[in-house]
Amino acid sequence: MVTEFGIVLLFFIVGIxxxxxxxxxxxxxxxxxxxxxxxSTYESGEEPIGSPWVQFNARFYIIALxxxxxxxxxxxxxxxxxxxxxxxWYSFAAMAIFVVILLLGLxxxxxxxxLEWDKPKPIIPVLKELIMTREDLKxxxxx
Amino acid sequence: MSLTYFFFALLSIxxxxxxxxxxxxxxxxxxxxxxxxxxxxxxxxYLTLQAQFVAVMQIIVYAGAIMVLVVFVVMLLNLGDEATxxxxxxVRQLAGIVLAGVFGLSLVYSMLNLRNMLNEFPTHTVEFTxxxxxxxxxxxxxxxxxxxxxxxxxxxxxxxxxxAKRKIM
Amino acid sequence: xNNLIWILIEALxxxxxxxxxxxxxxxxxxxxxxxxxxxxQDRIGPxxxxxxxxxxxxxxVFKLFFKEDIVPKASDKFFHSLAPIISLGVAVAVYAVxxxxxxxxxxxxxxxxxxxxxxxxxxxxxxxxxxxGVYGITLAGWSSNNKYSLMGGLRSAxxxxxxxxxxxxxxxxxxxxxGSFSLNDIVIGQANWKWNVFLQPLGFLIFLVSAFAETNRxxxxxxxxxxxxxxxxxxxxxxxxxGMFFLxxxxxxxxxxxxxxxxxxxxxxxxxxxxxxxxxEGSIGLAVAQFLVFFIKVVFFIMFFIWVRWSIPRFRYDQxxxxxxxxxLPLSLLNVVLTAAAILIFK
Numbered sequence: 001m002v003t004e005f006g007i008v009l010l011f012f013i014v015g016i017x018x019x020x021x022x023x024x025x026x027x028x029x030x031x032x033x034x035x036x037x038x039x040s041t042y043e044s045g046e047e048p049i050g051s052p053w054v055q056f057n058a059r060f061y062i063i064a065l066x067x068x069x070x071x072x073x074x075x076x077x078x079x080x081x082x083x084x085x086x087x088x089w090y091s092f093a094a095m096a097i098f099v100v101i102l103l104l105g106l107x108x109x110x111x112x113x114x115l116e117w118d119k120p121k122p123i124i125p126v127l128k129e130l131i132m133t134r135e136d137l138k139x140x141x142x143x
Numbered sequence: 144m145s146l147t148y149f150f151f152a153l154l155s156i157x158x159x160x161x162x163x164x165x166x167x168x169x170x171x172x173x174x175x176x177x178x179x180x181x182x183x184x185x186x187x188x189y190l191t192l193q194a195q196f197v198a199v200m201q202i203i204v205y206a207g208a209i210m211v212l213v214v215f216v217v218m219l220l221n222l223g224d225e226a227t228x229x230x231x232x233x234v235r236q237l238a239g240i241v242l243a244g245v246f247g248l249s250l251v252y253s254m255l256n257l258r259n260m261l262n263e264f265p266t267h268t269v270e271f272t273x274x275x276x277x278x279x280x281x282x283x284x285x286x287x288x289x290x291x292x293x294x295x296x297x298x299x300x301x302x303x304x305x306x307a308k309r310k311i312m
Numbered sequence: 313x314n315n316l317i318w319i320l321i322e323a324l325x326x327x328x329x330x331x332x333x334x335x336x337x338x339x340x341x342x343x344x345x346x347x348x349x350x351x352x353q354d355r356i357g358p359x360x361x362x363x364x365x366x367x368x369x370x371x372x373v374f375k376l377f378f379k380e381d382i383v384p385k386a387s388d389k390f391f392h393s394l395a396p397i398i399s400l401g402v403a404v405a406v407y408a409v410x411x412x413x414x415x416x417x418x419x420x421x422x423x424x425x426x427x428x429x430x431x432x433x434x435x436x437x438x439x440x441x442x443x444x445g446v447y448g449i450t451l452a453g454w455s456s457n458n459k460y461s462l463m464g465g466l467r468s469a470x471x472x473x474x475x476x477x478x479x480x481x482x483x484x485x486x487x488x489x490x491g492s493f494s495l496n497d498i499v500i501g502q503a504n505w506k507w508n509v510f511l512q513p514l515g516f517l518i519f520l521v522s523a524f525a526e527t528n529r530x531x532x533x534x535x536x537x538x539x540x541x542x543x544x545x546x547x548x549x550x551x552x553x554x555g556m557f558f559l560x561x562x563x564x565x566x567x568x569x570x571x572x573x574x575x576x577x578x579x580x581x582x583x584x585x586x587x588x589x590x591x592x593e594g595s596i597g598l599a600v601a602q603f604l605v606f607f608i609k610v611v612f613f614i615m616f617f618i619w620v621r622w623s624i625p626r627f628r629y630d631q632x633x634x635x636x637x638x639x640x641l642p643l644s645l646l647n648v649v650l651t652a653a654a655i656l657i658f659k
């Protein structure tokens with residue numbers, strides 16, 4: 001008995017074979033002439049300073065956490081969406097309570113500002129300081 | 144059914160192999176990726192048991208959500224090879240070995256007892272692993288538990304955010 | 313046993329044909345993109361290789377074949393090679409559940425046009441594959457050991473997971489209407505102009521925006537925002553590995569267009585009754601007509617994707633996150649509740 005999943009698996013295998021063969025063919029044809037300049041890490045022509053492994057903004061972590069929680073919620077919504085016609089208003093209420101409870105969590109994050117990304121703080125130019133008279137320039141050059 | 148047995152054996156071997164890579168790999172990202180592969184093999188095992196919904200959920204939740212979080216944490220904490228950490232955790236290692244031994248013994252014990260039950264693949268699982276069956280029981284018989292999960296998830300997100308707060312502020 | 317061999321041969325033929333369709337589709341998308349962007353920017357675009365330059369994408373692929381594969385010394389070799397394979401693999405795998413037309417009946421056997429269009433968890437399969445697609449780009453960024461790449465990979469991962477939620481929730485609306493995860497059932501339910509886009513206008517908008525974000529295309533192309541990140545996650549890629557990311561991007565665009573068509577615009581359903589053409593259910597002629605209808609709809613949406621990319625400026629990252637979490641997520645939850653209530657009231 002070959003189920004539909006067997007056919008999908010076969011498709012996977014054909015796909016992997018295709019990718020493998022094309023990579024292998026390319027490996028046979030293409031030149032291979034490495035030199036230290038080519039193999040250096042690209043950073044707009046500069047020598048990279050330090051590892052790229054600087055600590056990242058913890059907001060990425062918060063986003064991933066919130067995503068995880070809501071993904072689990074989504075998983076619970078799928079069986080509900082299928083049986084919901086049979087169960088009627090009862091299941092509607094059940095899901096409404098569930099969603100509202102989870103929305104409280106989202107509202108908490110929202111109110112506390114965890115969903116805010118670092119906004120660029122615009123530097124508003126103050127006109128008085130920017131306009132330099134000829135006198136100011138002379139004074140500056142003297143200093 | 145021989146084809147199912149073949150896939151069961153193949154997936155089991157790959158699952159165990161990737162689990163071993165997960166715990167033995169030096170770099171956390173390698174461990175994490177081996178674990179993702181392991182979850183795929185588990186999903187395949189669920190498919191051999193006709194539990195299609197569970198299989199897809201395994202991929203969506205574990206491989207697609209939890210492991211993304213793990214990868215983010217590894218990236219955030221800038222974890223390097225664990226060799227540098229090894230010396231600090233000798234007590235934990237000891238405790239781990241003891242616990243693993245207990246777990247292994249209980250596993251051997253249960254396998255000896257279950258030997259007679261594993262002769263045939265269960266075919267009746269088809270009925271209670273469909274999406275409809277899960278939905279019909281989850282939102283009726285297990286209504287209270289279902290809402291409790293909601294509260295648990297909310298508590299989890301609030302708690303986690305509280306812990307992470309110090310880093311942001 | 314004989315039966316098994318026939319099923320395997322059928323599946324193998326389907327797999328090879330559809331793989332070629334994907335590659336051809338990706339090549340066509342590349343050509344369309346270059347031509348349309350040229351028209352929008354008042355340029356000529358590719359016109360040297362073949363008539364009107366139609367062979368340009370093939371020439372590009374051949375060029376990439378002959379390019380040296382440069383793997384930076386600081387990179388993680390294994391994951392550097394694995395990342396493009398994951399990206400392309402996921403992009404291709406999703407095609408397994410797409411129905412290109414309904415079915416052809418030969419000698420009493422129904423041959424469905426597609427790898428497994430009746431998969432009873434088709435929609436969930438798509439969601440699972442997109443959720444795994446994050447790894448391709450994240451690993452590319454991580455393994456390159458380059459600041460631009462890592463930043464691009466991380467951005468992309470955060471962006472994709474944020475919009476995956478709204479995408480999944482907008483799918484719930486479709487499942488509520490059709491009561492099935494199978495894509496063929498969803499298409500069959502949209503016969504006679506009962507397109508889901510009329511029943512789910514809000515869901516459609518959410519899905520559309522999320523699809524743009526999931527495919528990392530403008531205005532959501534922050535992972536490869538050139539002015540800040542050079543090439544983003546694929547900065548350190550060259551040769552065929554770069555080609556794979558490139559192919560994956562265009563294959564994803566074609567997939568998204570196909571899903572918009574299947575879920576909201578009636579898929580392969582003819583715009584009029586098939587009796588008008590005098591074609592019987594299951595005949596080859598009808599299947600060809602259905603495929604043409606499907607193809608035209610998909611090309612329309614591919615052109616829409618391209619048109620948007622060359623018309624709308626890129627979002628800022630905080631705007632992108634705000635749109636995902638504070639606008640689309642609540643709206644998609646609202647859409648689910650409204651749809652459910654409407655179904656119960658008008659049942």
